[in-house]
Amino acid sequence: xxxxxxxxxxxxxxxxxxxxxxxxxxxxxxxxxxxxxxxxxxxxxxxxxxxxxxxxxxxxxxxxxxxxxxxxxxxxxxxxxxxxxxxxxxxxxxxxxxxxxxxxxxxxxxxxxxxxxxxxxxxxxxxxxxxxxx
Numbered sequence: 795x796x797x798x799x800x801x802x803x804x805x806x807x808x809x810x811x812x813x814x815x816x817x818x819x820x821x822x823x824x825x826x827x828x829x830x831x832x833x834x835x836x837x838x839x840x841x842x843x844x845x846x847x848x849x850x851x852x853x854x855x856x857x858x859x860x861x862x863x864x865x866x867x868x869x870x871x872x873x874x875x876x877x878x879x880x881x882x883x884x885x886x887x888x889x890x891x892x893x894x895x896x897x898x899x900x901x902x903x904x905x906x907x908x909x910x911x912x913x914x915x916x917x918x919x920x921x922x923x924x925x926x927x928x
Contacts, residue, residue: 796823799840803847810851817857818846821885828881835877838864858887 800819804810826837838846842864849860861882862868867875882888899914911922 799843802840803844806844807847807851810847811854814850814854814857815847817886818843818850818861821861821881821887824881824884825878828877832877834874858882861887 796819799822800815803818804812804815822838822843825835829835829837838861846860846864850857853860862878865878867878870878901912901914903910903912913920913922
């Protein structure tokens with residue numbers, strides 16, 4: 795059962811944060827329920843859950859990544875990835891924004907005698923020296 799799996803994972807990884815473990819269990823339960831309705835999905839095995847829990851005890855901020863690795867997410871067809879993305883969201887593990895969804899901007903600004911170009915991608919900005927070719 796889910797509670798037994800959670801108890802084993804916590805027993806083997808006492809440093810594992812309870813909230814992080816709950817996120818893993820929510821995803822596992824959502825995937826198991828979805829696999830009951832969709833034969834193209836497969837639930838996480840106990841071995842996978844324990845391996846993910848061991849990783850999360852060391853890296854608690856990376857909840858989505860080890861689950862995706864266990865499911866071989868990057869190698870799945872797009873429609874499988876989309877199904878898993880919905881399950882990640884249901885479990886409170888939202889999909890990080892894709893590079894294509896980030897706004898890319900440039901801005902030229904006069905600073906004294908110098909013209910400076912600022913490159914912004916999402917919330918990150920970097921001032922670049924302006925190189926004019928004569």
